[in-house]
Amino acid sequence: MTAVLDADRVRALNDTLRRTLSGGxxxxxxxxxxxxxxxxxxxxxxxxxxxxxxxxxxxxGEHDFGALEAARRAIRESAPFSELGQLAGGTMQVDITPCD
Structure with a gap:
């Protein structure tokens, strides 16, 4: 059985992981x-x-991807909870790309 999460719950999980590094x-x-x-x-x-x-x-509206600049680098971050039904234990990946 697959649980379907609404965008508000997914966004809350992603925001918590991004801000506190907890929950994944x-x-x-x-x-x-x-x-x-x-x-x-x-x-x-x-x-x-x-x-x-x-x-x-x-x-x-799930806050599952962000593009920003930090440490003079272009940064991409993706959070784990974009897959409906995934409740916990995801992985947030932080990657860099060259700045122009």
Whole structure:
């Protein structure tokens, strides 16, 4: 049986994971790890503070993807709870892309 979550519940789970790193697992890609601890912390702080979601990157209102800039890098973060029915134990991935 699959539980269907409404967007409000999914958004709440994603926001909690993004802000507190609780309720799931954080995965830093090799590019983020290579930046060192100080820049990693700067990136995680920016991800936690990120709250600018719009219809282009968040069409379902679930806060399951964010694009931002931190530590002079373009950062993409994706949270785990975008799959309907997934209640806990997801993985948030933080990745970097080159800034133009």
């Amino acid at each position: 697992t954080l995965v830093l890609t090799a590019g983020v790890v290579a930046l060192g601890r100080a820049r990693q912390q700067s990136i995680l702080d920016a991800v936690a503070a990120h709250d600018r979601f719009d219809a282009d990157d968040d069409p379902y």
